[in-house]
Amino acid sequence: DGGITQSPKYLFRKEGQNVTLSCEQNLNHDAMYWYRQDPGQGLRLIYYSQIVNDFQKGDIAEGYSVSREKKESFPLTVTSAQKNPTAFYLCASSTLQGAANVLTFGAGSRLTVL
């Protein structure tokens, strides 16, 4: 079955540590995205990549970094510079359906900073 796999599902981090969230897709989609969900704030875009070896900052990129070395993979690193990293992180990839760019999401990773 085609889809998006995020790992780990739950992650705990001590303050000052960097952590990397994995995102792999086998949908053959060119574009991939990272969103963050906080209660009452919807989904906010962190980074996105339209093609391999290229990516753009979203609305809340500070304290995060990404890489896109392969079409299938778009890992997100939460650095110690991110002041409030506890959140639910969602990875997505997209394809055109008619006129709409439809995102397919993974199951998410919940990061908790202790």
Add this chain to the structure above:
Amino acid sequence: DQQVKQNSPSLSVQEGRISILNCDYTNSMFDYFLWYKKYPAEGPTFLISISSIKDKNEDGRFTVFLNKSAKHLSLHIVPSQPGDSAVYFCAAGWGTSGSRLTFGEGTQLTVNP
């Protein structure tokens, strides 16, 4: 600047009745809109979309209406079922493949048996 807003954090309806979820936007550049459904601890799943050149799109029990002059869209679910209980997000975008989507805050729908 919140370009996509869902002003109702929650909505409760009886099974079998109509659920109407609302969404407002400010950016005239948006040329398509989508609705997603999300259960707790899962990723959102795509429900239905509408292009800005249309004012209505139907898919089974789900219908999306777009009023461009009012910059308003709504999702109608008829008849509502208990399994529809979830958080619903509206999203908007423009451009072609790989472009970004902007999401609203979400509305928690509860359908009571």
